[in-house]
Amino acid sequence: MSQRYFQLTALSVLTTLALAGCSLAPNYERPAAPVPALYPDAPPAGTATQSASAAADLGWREFFRDPRLLALIEIALQNNRDMRIAVERVQEARAQFGIQQSERLPTIGLGGNAQIQRNPENLRVGADAPSVSRYYQAGIGNTAFELDFFGRVKNLSEAAYQQYLATDQAQRTVHISLVAQVAEAYFALRTAELQQDLVQKTLQSRQNTYDLVKTRYDIGVAGALDLNQAKGQVESARADLQNIKRVQSRALNTLQLLAGQPLPADLPAPSVFGKDQLLAAVPVGLPSDLLVRRPDIIGAEHALMGANANVGAARAAFFPNISITGLLGFASPALGGLFSSSQRFWSFAPQLTMPIFSGGVSGNLDLAKARKNIAVAQYEKTIQTAFKEVADALAGEATYAGQLDALRSLEDSALQTLKLAQLRYDSGIDSFLQVQSAEITLYTAQQQFLQTGLDSLMNRVELYKALGGGWTETTSAAGANPAPAGASAG
Structure with missing residues (x-):
């Protein structure tokens, strides 16, 4: 926890x-x-x-x-x-x-994926490894959020x-x-x-x-x-x-x-x-x-x-452009045991890119x-x-x-x-x-x-x-159009 x-x-x-x-x-x-x-x-x-x-x-x-x-x-x-x-x-x-x-703001959502793959014998890890490998994952996370x-x-x-x-x-x-x-x-x-x-x-x-x-x-x-x-x-x-x-x-x-x-x-x-x-x-x-x-x-x-x-x-x-991808959830080789407490999983993947030779930026x-x-x-x-x-x-x-x-x-x-x-x-x-x-x-x-x-x-x-007349239907006591110099999205 x-x-x-x-x-x-x-x-x-x-x-x-x-x-x-x-x-x-x-x-x-x-x-x-x-x-x-x-x-x-x-x-x-x-x-x-x-x-x-x-x-x-x-x-x-x-x-x-x-x-x-x-x-x-x-x-x-x-x-x-x-x-x-x-x-x-x-x-x-x-x-x-x-x-x-x-x-x-980061985009946070629920997601899940499964990967089922058959490998030839000479690519299997270990002699007793099964020919078909399975991997299931589910959780909550965000993708490539820029800091x-x-x-x-x-x-x-x-x-x-x-x-x-x-x-x-x-x-x-x-x-x-x-x-x-x-x-x-x-x-x-x-x-x-x-x-x-x-x-x-x-x-x-x-x-x-x-x-x-x-x-x-x-x-x-x-x-x-x-x-x-x-x-x-x-x-x-x-x-x-x-x-x-x-x-x-x-x-x-x-x-x-x-x-x-x-x-x-x-x-x-x-x-x-x-x-x-x-x-x-x-x-x-x-x-x-x-x-x-x-x-x-x-x-x-x-x-x-x-x-x-x-x-x-x-x-x-x-x-530098810094972004992070993270996931908090569960991972398991078997679908039935995916959400057990022993299969908790998290990943954190920060990424940094820095332009060196890039004429487009200039x-x-x-x-x-x-x-x-x-x-x-x-x-x-x-x-x-x-x-x-x-x-x-x-x-x-x-x-x-x-x-x-x-x-x-x-x-x-x-x-x-x-x-x-x-x-x-x-x-x-x-x-x-x-x-x-x-x-x-x-x-x-x-x-x-x-x-x-x-x-x-x-x-x-x-x-x-x-002079800007014609916007209001009836005469107003004060101006309806404030100066925009301080306007900002915040």
Whole structure:
């Protein structure tokens, strides 16, 4: 009994030493963010967008105001196939981490084997030895458990853990992108509906103008040039109508693809389409906030930390690899007496290997270092890309309101010009060319106003997305994304 106790105690001590092995991974330090400390075109300090909580904590149910859009986002989050793939990727990475983590503990199991062998006479031990030898063995033991004194297995486990965390952040990135894509497809559809209404009204107005010119032509007041110009205006509007119908169908198809199912017929009624579709102001914060708010940046840092751990595993390969195989049980030449107390058996087989001339070990370390340098560059590029996306959206926020005001004024002016041109044509002062030019100017201004209004909405959605917004459903008081620098598998 004391011998068995000694064996179990020794195994426990060796396991503890292995789990407490040192790590040869470089000390991790977060790279400095290669971006300015402030955004260009950022709102002045103290404004609503600066004093509010972080955009990443702003729930999409508070940011978007249209009941139909909110229902579509909820459907997409449940049924979108990209979202499902992202969720399963997390489960896959979690399973991979579990497999790698299990390598840090010995695999202990029950087993048994039998060997029955016939030897020719000249190979038998002793003259009276039987021609057939039998050997039976059963017990509990472990096979080739590595004692991780230099942290190789620990660092491999850490790398798998960081990959799991990076994949989890990738799922959040897909979630945020999906919310923004549904909103943008919905706004594109609503804008196409408004454009179709505009084109239909324009077509009707130009048809009325053509009918008037045709009447004047029939009585000899208008010439063939005026008639052809009026007809050209009608056909141009008719062509635009077909184009906008195509745009509307494609926007609907995109929305249905994102939703992952046919759109239900019982969706809530939409709100009046306009600037009130979205929250008026998005909290911007500072570029440094992106490091702990944007899931793609957090994921890139986890990937960097995993690459750092792989360097430690590659370094450990230069040191001796110590593994043990042990068995505690019974052995007997006869199956019937295998489990008697006199047939107790144990074996202990430590093994040590040490690389001497192995180019692969050195090459693996060089490979791990190169991959770490790549991960650093990818992390820094992710930060720079995020900074650009926020800066671009802020540039839009700073200019779209003024542009819309100018287009609104242009539309009013074009409308007055058309009325004057129509009056002068009816009075015989000007040709129909002036009316045609005024109609084109008004129509173009109206189209530009609708398109710029859509661009303005899209820009605010992009700002919300670029700041990490769209992950939470309802607004939270505190950040949901902690900084990952201290995250570890343990």
